[in-house]
Amino acid sequence: MTGTLATASQTGNDTARNQRYDTVIHRRRTRTVMVGDVPIGSEHPVAVQSMINEDTLDIEGAVAGIRRLADAGCEIVRVTTPSMAHAKAMGDIRAALRAQGCGVPLVADVHHNGIRIALEVAKHVDKVRINPGLFVFDKPDPGRQDFSREEFEAIGRRIKDDFAPLVEVLKTQNKALRIGVNHGSLAERMLFTYGDTPEGMVESAMEFVRLCDELDFHNIVISMKASRAPVMLAAYRLMADTLDREGFHYPLHLGVTEAGDGDYGRIKSTAGIATLLAEGLGDTIRVSLTEAPEKEIPVCFSILQALGLRKTMVEYVACPSCGRTLFNLEEVLNQVRDATSHLTGLDIAVMGCIVNGPGEMADADYGYVGKTPGIISLYRGREEIRKVPETEGVEALIQLIKDDGRWVDPA
Incomplete structure (x- = not known):
């Protein structure tokens, strides 16, 4: 028995060692999530996405911004929808794009207490992105010292009540959800419980992942963005380990948020994104630059090509x-x-x-x-x-x- 265990253990060690020195990237196995007609997951090429910076209420400007990204090679485009009017405008934007022959999938970004907005915009887009730290948002109490278990769980119940209708809509329409955690906008109860840490980021996401599982909804992509690459790296690694340990093999959306501009913005983004891709983590990427959005796309493709994950240029x-x-x-x-x-x-x-x-x-x-x-x-x-x-x-x-x-x- 001991010899058998030792042999199995040695085989596992040899496999891990061979993969570590392999010249091929072994991607973490995930399920496939469709965003429009673009598949995200380990069986497919790493998808490239970005976000327009035009006001969504400016229909003509937003359409032009999305077209520029699509023409540059962007495969998924995100648009901010901070109000009900913005959410309804997405219907006009989508119609105008389709009339022009542009079928790029659209993602709506929903933030503070945005369930009504999310329910409206879900009609017009292929994926909805929510931020767990802001989805049920209460103004922080400067006098608070801690959260009791009862208070923590009460907010969890509010989240479930607000979140369930969106999940049901997305499930009925066979659309996707991004659970997009930002290091800089963790909910107060997570900060008190886990600190301003990768653990807090992961628990923020997992609360929503588990709710989706309870509701039998699995068209989920997850992001763990931070403006500092070391925090982002730790959060994504912990997220992947946590998901796999609990049997949730969802794709990951990689990005270093607020990376800046110029050479440093590109280097900073590459330091985070390429490191994780080389480890086999990541199924879609966005390079966030303080520049025209279409300038992000060549950086994405260069990262993917340098790692041998996609061949899009010489x-x-x-x-x-x-x-x-x-x-x-x-x-x-x-x-x-x-x-x-x-x-x-x-x-x-x-x-x-x-x-x-x-x-x-x-x-x-x-x-x-x-x-x-x-x-x-x-x-x-x-x-x-x-x-x-x-x-x-x-x-x-x-x-x-x-x-x-x-x-x-x-x-």
Whole structure:
């Protein structure tokens, strides 16, 4: 018996170790949740989403903002609905989009005491997002010292009473729900009970998850957003462990909220989102930048492509340049990118010399490598195809791709 247990334990350890050193990301297994016609879950590509910043009451402006996101490649678009008027406007927005041939799924963001708003907007969207910390919202009491068990449970009953009608509507219409926890807006009773912690965030979500389970509703996606990446990482890891331990295999929506703008906003978002994706966590992502929403989409696709989770653009492999480089590598890389960036599914390498070039670019489909001063070698995979003058290098690379039938003309 002991030997059998030891062998089983060793097998489990070996499996975990092999996965840790594997070059393939092993995604956490989840159920599939449909948002319109976009599936979210571990059996499907990680979906990309964003949120417009136009006022929802501005029908024309909101439609234009959603179209810009959809045209940029956004697969799910969220819209804020802070009032009943905003909720009703979603009907006009959806109708206008569909009349224009835009079928991108829509998500309504509902916050403070928003059950009436949620019930109205559910008619017009594919998913409703609620914030557990604000769904039943009471103004914090500055004189409060703690919450008794009775007070805690009484608020829980209020939540269930308010939440159940929304669940029934979503279930009847076969629509989805995002339980979206924000670190900065935990309910007062959660803060007193669990502190301003990842545990408090997880318990906020789990209260709603368990209510959905009681009502036999399972079209759920969950997010655990924070403005600090370490908090976000801890919350998502704990959330995934808690869900799986209790048998709730729901997809996760990843994001670092309020990441800012520019390089730092992109780096901060990538630090949180990519870390979790590499661990196999996450089924849909949103990069939150203080910029035009459509600028978030290339960052999402770049994260997914860098991890090998989606192939939506050309992957460029380029050495950092050194004293052996035989041409202006940065300039040539830009020329190659300008000529080929409209293609998809290719890996193209631009390497400064043959010392490391052919080896370092071995996984690329095509290579542009400095051979000798003024001469370029073109590769297909590991095979050197031809040598051409540097002045003809980019044209020759394009011709090689055309010869292989992998070229399409830019739009």
